[in-house]
Amino acid sequence: MGAKKTKSKQSSNGNRSRNGAFRSKLNTTDRRAYSIPDLRLEHPDLTVRQAIEKDKDGAEHVRYEVEGNLNAPVPPIRDSKYLDKKQCIEIYRYMLLNRKMEVALENLYKQGKVVGGVYFGLGQEACSCASAYALDQDDWFAPMIRNQGSPLVRGFRASDTMMQYMAKADSPTRGRDGTSHFGDIEKRNMVSPISMLGDLIPVLSGVALGARLQGRNLAVMTYIGDGGQSTGVTYEGINFAAVQNLGLVLFIESNLWAYSTPSEMQYRCKDLAERAIGYGIPGVIVDGTDACQVYDAARDAVERAHRGEGPTLIEAKMMRMKGHAIHDAAAYVPKPMLDFWKKRDPIARFENYLVKEKKWLIPKENAELIAEVERIIEEEREIAVTSPMPTPESAEGGVFCEDGCHEIKPKYGVPKVKRGTGSGPKQTEAAVHLR
Amino acid sequence: MQLTYLEAIRQGIWEEMDRDPSVFCLGEDIGIYGGAFKVTDGLIDRFGPERVIDTPIAESAIVGAAFGASLTGMRPVAEFQFMDFIGCAFNQISNMVAKTHYLWGAPAPLVLRGPSGGYVHGGPFHSQNPEMWFVHNPGLKVICPATPYDAKGLIKAAIRDNNPCIFFEHKYLYRRIKGEVPAEDYVVPIGKATIAREGRDISVITYAAMVHSALEAGEVLSQEGIDLEILDLRTVSPLDREAITQTVKKTNKVIILHEHSRTGGLAGEIAAIINEEAFDDLDGPIVRIAGLDSAIPFSPPQEEHYLPKVSDVVREARHLKGY
Numbered sequence: 001m002g003a004k005k006t007k008s009k010q011s012s013n014g015n016r017s018r019n020g021a022f023r024s025k026l027n028t029t030d031r032r033a034y035s036i037p038d039l040r041l042e043h044p045d046l047t048v049r050q051a052i053e054k055d056k057d058g059a060e061h062v063r064y065e066v067e068g069n070l071n072a073p074v075p076p077i078r079d080s081k082y083l084d085k086k087q088c089i090e091i092y093r094y095m096l097l098n099r100k101m102e103v104a105l106e107n108l109y110k111q112g113k114v115v116g117g118v119y120f121g122l123g124q125e126a127c128s129c130a131s132a133y134a135l136d137q138d139d140w141f142a143p144m145i146r147n148q149g150s151p152l153v154r155g156f157r158a159s160d161t162m163m164q165y166m167a168k169a170d171s172p173t174r175g176r177d178g179t180s181h182f183g184d185i186e187k188r189n190m191v192s193p194i195s196m197l198g199d200l201i202p203v204l205s206g207v208a209l210g211a212r213l214q215g216r217n218l219a220v221m222t223y224i225g226d227g228g229q230s231t232g233v234t235y236e237g238i239n240f241a242a243v244q245n246l247g248l249v250l251f252i253e254s255n256l257w258a259y260s261t262p263s264e265m266q267y268r269c270k271d272l273a274e275r276a277i278g279y280g281i282p283g284v285i286v287d288g289t290d291a292c293q294v295y296d297a298a299r300d301a302v303e304r305a306h307r308g309e310g311p312t313l314i315e316a317k318m319m320r321m322k323g324h325a326i327h328d329a330a331a332y333v334p335k336p337m338l339d340f341w342k343k344r345d346p347i348a349r350f351e352n353y354l355v356k357e358k359k360w361l362i363p364k365e366n367a368e369l370i371a372e373v374e375r376i377i378e379e380e381r382e383i384a385v386t387s388p389m390p391t392p393e394s395a396e397g398g399v400f401c402e403d404g405c406h407e408i409k410p411k412y413g414v415p416k417v418k419r420g421t422g423s424g425p426k427q428t429e430a431a432v433h434l435r
Numbered sequence: 436m437q438l439t440y441l442e443a444i445r446q447g448i449w450e451e452m453d454r455d456p457s458v459f460c461l462g463e464d465i466g467i468y469g470g471a472f473k474v475t476d477g478l479i480d481r482f483g484p485e486r487v488i489d490t491p492i493a494e495s496a497i498v499g500a501a502f503g504a505s506l507t508g509m510r511p512v513a514e515f516q517f518m519d520f521i522g523c524a525f526n527q528i529s530n531m532v533a534k535t536h537y538l539w540g541a542p543a544p545l546v547l548r549g550p551s552g553g554y555v556h557g558g559p560f561h562s563q564n565p566e567m568w569f570v571h572n573p574g575l576k577v578i579c580p581a582t583p584y585d586a587k588g589l590i591k592a593a594i595r596d597n598n599p600c601i602f603f604e605h606k607y608l609y610r611r612i613k614g615e616v617p618a619e620d621y622v623v624p625i626g627k628a629t630i631a632r633e634g635r636d637i638s639v640i641t642y643a644a645m646v647h648s649a650l651e652a653g654e655v656l657s658q659e660g661i662d663l664e665i666l667d668l669r670t671v672s673p674l675d676r677e678a679i680t681q682t683v684k685k686t687n688k689v690i691i692l693h694e695h696s697r698t699g700g701l702a703g704e705i706a707a708i709i710n711e712e713a714f715d716d717l718d719g720p721i722v723r724i725a726g727l728d729s730a731i732p733f734s735p736p737q738e739e740h741y742l743p744k745v746s747d748v749v750r751e752a753r754h755l756k757g758y
Contacts, residue, residue, distance in 0.1 A: 177538045185506050185541050192539040194530050202496040203531065206503020206511075213459060213485060213509060220503075233526070236496035243491060244500075399573045401542035401597040408544050408597055410508040415456040415486075422480025425445065425473065434555045434606060 034277045038285040039293045040317070041075035044068065046337060048262040064262060066334040074343050077353040080292035082299055085360045087133070089369075091291050092354055092361075094129040095347050096373040098149030101158040104381050105165055109326055113385065115167040116178055121146035123321030124255060126291040126346035129153050131221060131251055131316075134298035136306075138412075140207045141221040142191035142200045143180050144228070146253065146320065151180065154188045158377055162384035175390035185411075197228030201237025201250060208246035208305070214412035219305035221249040221298070227258020229275075230266050238311065242279045247305025249298060250313050253288060255320040260332045273315035281311045288316030289346040292353075318346070438616045441609040443583035444548075445474050447590035448512060450620065452482050455510065458594055459486040461497060462514030462549075471516045472550055472609055494523035498547065502532050502599075505545045510594055515549030518603055519563045532599045533574035546593045550606035552644055552694060553726075553742050557606075558733035564643075564695035564726075569601050570672040570704070576600040576625055577672040581646035583614035585669055588623030596625060605644045612647070626670045628678035634664035637752050638682040640705055641692040642668040645743060649692055652748035661756050671701055679705060680712040687718040688755050692743055697725035719758030722751045 046068035053063045080088070098121065105118045121128055128149035135141060135154070143150040148161055156172075163171035164178050172182035173192075183192030191207065193200055204220040211218040224234055229252055241248035252272045256263050269275070276283025282304070286293040294316060301312035319341035323330035330338075354361045361369065398405075438446065452458045459482075460475060466489040469476030479487040490497050494515065501511035515521050521528070528547070535541045553562040569575045576598055580586040586604070593600035631646050632653050639649040646667045653663040666682045668675065683689055689709060691702035702723040709721060727741045 173539050181538070183539045183541060191503070191506065192535070192541070194534075196526050196530055199495070199499060199527055199531055202493075202499025202527070203503040203506075205496070206500030207506055208503070209488075209500055210504030210507030210509040210511075213457075213504070214507065233495040233499070236491070236493035237499060239491055240493060240496035240500055244488075398540070399537050400576075401536050401544075406540075406542045406597060408508055408510075408542060410457050412507065415459075415509075417456045418483045418485070420480045420483060422477050425442075425469065425476035434557050434561060 036271065036273045036276065036283045036285060039078060039297060040285060040287040041078055042072060042287070044072065044317075044340070046070070046340065048256075048264050048334070048337070064332055064334055066337040070336045070340050074349065075287070076357070077290050077349055078293050081296050083292060083295055085358070088292070088354060089361060091130050091133050091295065092350050093369060093373060094133065094149055094153050095125040095291065095350065096370060097152050097158060097376065098125045098129055099347060100373055100377045101152070101161060101380070102148065104158075104377050105162060106326065108162065108166065108381070108385075114165045117325040117327055118165060119145045119179060119325050120322040121148055123319055123341060123346065124253060124288060125149050126350065127251065127253055127288040127294050127316045127318060130291040130294040131298045134295050134302050135219060135221055136302065138189070138216070139219040139221065139302065140189040140191065140204060142183070142193055142204055144193055144200070144223045144225065145180055146225075146255070147223050148180050151190060154190060156188065156190075158380035159383040162381060163387050166384060166387070167389065168384065168387035169390040169394070170387040174394060198224055198231035198234035198237065201234055201248070202240055205237055205241040205244065205246045205248050208241070208248060209244060211412055212246065213415045214410045215416060216412045217247055217306050217308040219247045219249050219302040221251070221302075223251040223253055225258060226252065226254040226256065226263040226266050226272060227261065229272060238279050238281070238313065241311040242281050245308065245310040247308070248311035249301040249305060250311065252313060252315045254315055254317045255288070257320050257330070257333060259324040259328070271315055273313060276313040279313070281313060283313040283315065285315045285317065288318030289344045289349060291346065291350050318344070436616060436618060437613050438583045438587070439610050440583045440586050440604070440612045441472065441474060443587035443614075443616050444590050444604060445476065446616070447587040448475070448594070449478065449481070451591055451594040452478065452486065457508060458510045458512060459488070459504075460512045460514065461488040461490050461501060463490055463492055463516050465489060465514050470514060472606065474604070475514065494520055495527050498524040498527040498532065501545045501547070502527065502535075502543055505543045506541060510544050512546045512548060512594060515547065517561050518549045518551035518565055519560050521547065521549070521565055522568070525568065528569065528575070528599075529572050533572040535574075536598070537574055542597045543599045544597045546590070546600050546602055548590070548602035548604060550609070551603045552605040552607055553731050553738060554607040554644065556733065556735050556738055559730040562731040562738070564603070564693075566601070566603055566671055567695060567700060570701065574599065575672065576670065577603070578625060578670050579603045579605070579643040580669055581605070581608070581631070581643050581667050583612060583616050585623050585629070587616055588621055589625065589669065592622040592625050595622065600625070603643065607644050608647070623669065626673045626675060628666050628668045628670070628675035630664065630682070631667040632663060632665040634662040634686070636662045636686055637688040637690060637755055638664045638666060638686045639690045639692055639748065640666045640668065640679060640682065642671060643694065645692045645694055648743065648745050649748055651745045652752065655745070655749050656752050659753070661752055663752060674705070674708065676708055676712065679708055683709050683713040684716045687716050688758065689717070690722045690724060690748065690751055690755065692724045692748060694742060695726050696728045697723060698728050700725050719755050722755055724748060724751055
């Protein structure tokens with residue numbers, strides 16, 4: 001019957017095999033055989049563009065307008081390949097905690113108790129919580145500003161984030177930074193984000209590199225928006241993970257608005273997951289408002305990372321349902337677009353799935369769960385509010401790690417050292433760049 | 436044994452990799468090629484490609500990855516092919532690495548090292564001395580050795596330090612300077628200056644290649660009965676305030692000499708320290724000798740004009756002696 005057919009791979013995966021060695025020759029059957037799996041059950045076709053609008057006095061204004069099928073029905077939740085009833089309810093609970101924590105933050109802001117602004121992940125709770133839920137205990141992650149649910153899943157308390165926003169002495173950074181900018185390299189393996197976008201990507205890749213030198217293939221997860229992915233360091237970080245075959249699990253959260261700029265003005269390709277092809281790594285698209293799709297894609301990527309198969313890029317499509325921060329009313333977002341995505345609220349959809357479709361929660365249990373979450377958030381709010389402000393003098397110190405403040409040693413064990421027989425430089429006086 | 440400045444750095448990295456399995460190197464062309472200046476030559480054969488990693492040309496990724504690895508308790512040593520390119524990674528260094536311990540208590544034991552400095556006609560993008568970009572970032576240690584002994588002792592100290600260290604190797608010195616380096620293990624403490632030449636009349640506070648210019652000037656001036664004291668800072672951040680104060684109290688006259696441009700340069704900071712600590716001890720104005728406030732030009736006559744010269748030190752010292 002002719003030449004044997006090799007089993008085609010789901011995607012191109014660089015030119016390295018699992019153990020990091022170079023392949024002896026390019027597998028030509030892989031050429032141009034790229035595919036981007038898409039787990040979504042609907043494919044919204046909305047486009048945003050700038051248009052000129054006249055006001056009642058005839059003055060012209062540039063506005064965004066939306067086009068496409070705005071009346072498409074809301075798709076069902078896709079059954080997970082992996083999640084059972086208990087796990088689904090747990091993720092749902094984290095999503096509720098995430099949202100209700102942000103509602104509490106909004107109220108604290110209105111009461112004048114927050115220093116600065118508040119950032120929200122409204123509409124993105126499924127992406128934050130179900131992704132972090134897919135990590136194993138030893139894996140690492142770093143949230144971005146809209147992933148305030150992820151630290152909750154990893155064992156931080158709502159009061160931690162609340163105290164950060166209120167700049168309290170007991171906040172994880174003891175008042176030195178706000179918002180979701182905190183971390184823990186000992187227990188919860190969370191790298192603190194910085195405000196500059198994309199910089200976490202090489203950092204998380206480096207975490208995976210460090211762990212691999214210590215004999216562990218870890219998954220390292222972080223997030224970037226459709227706006228933030230425009231930065232150069234995003235490219236550098238993903239490419240580094242790709243050539244080094246590191247277990248990066250990168251969520252590109254396509255939430256359609258980068259501050260006030262629509263994704264149409266950030267990139268030209270249809271789906272950002274296509275970028276994976278250019279990096280030579282697998283890419284996949286999920287509905288970011290569907291917790292099961294987010295989890296399944298994340299779990300597959302985490303398992304690839306654990307097997308030493310390298311990075312995965314997951315594009316989660318959804319919409320940022322509030323402004324950039326609390327000061328921003330997001331008046332630039334066309335109202336029909338907001339209404340379209342309101343119907344795709346990740347928590348309402350998941351609640352409907354658990355209560356009505358699966359009947360894994362009876363309405364009474366659901367009401368009890370919601371009440372419990374509200375009670376927890378109220379307790380956490382109380383803890384946060386009663387924490388004192390830091391003393392002025394606490395601004396000092398800690399610039400350097402000194403006087404034994406940290407013991408530094410390889411976290412996963414002393415790296416195995418191979419010693420070659422090389423005994424020194426080959427050619428000390430070799431031609432050099434500049435003499 | 437007598438080693439060049441470059442061999443001393445290589446030996447320092449080599450010994451630390453031998454001693455501590457958590458030390459590894461990453462950078463552009465550092466493996467089989469051995470680095471653009473051959474500082475890492477031979478390391479890959481000894482320690483293997485896992486610990487001597489050739490990276491893409493992506494400075495932010497190099498620093499980011501080094502930082503990430505350091506969070507797991509590794510001690511990465513990242514090479515910049517030229518320190519001029521460190522600007523490509525500035526955000527990672529300034530906003531991520533430098534602030535991390537202060538903000539959220541995560542130590543970042545990493546070394547960023549590479550060649551800097553002029554006098555080799557490298558042009559505006561291969562001759563810079565960008566140390567001041569980092570002196571202005573609390574949380575970083577900035578090291579600029581002048582001798583083989585200090586280069587080896589300080590690279591070892593930097594690798595063992597629990598903080599991010601930026602290690603500037605002066606490329607003019609790589610193969611021009613030889614010096615005695617002991618065979619046994621030693622470190623040179625970060626943050627401590629040293630007296631490169633003892634003298635009575637005028638203090639020259641300087642570091643890196645300029646130490647050698649100052650020493651040469653010292654020889655010329657000694658013929659005229661002007662006795663220079665030369666303070667080699669070795670570390671430019673944190674500065675050794677005590678050593679600066681002491682030498683000023685001894686000689687009462689100061690020249691501050693550095694290669695990078697004058698405005699916003701280290702001399703301004705040192706002058707301020709002298710003002711705070713030893714104002715009453717001054718018998719003359721604080722003199723600055725520095726590069727011009729421009730990019731470093733390429734053509735040799737222009738470069739020579741831009742950079743401080745031995746004759747500048749001689750001229751300024753003669754003038755200052757008159758006070």
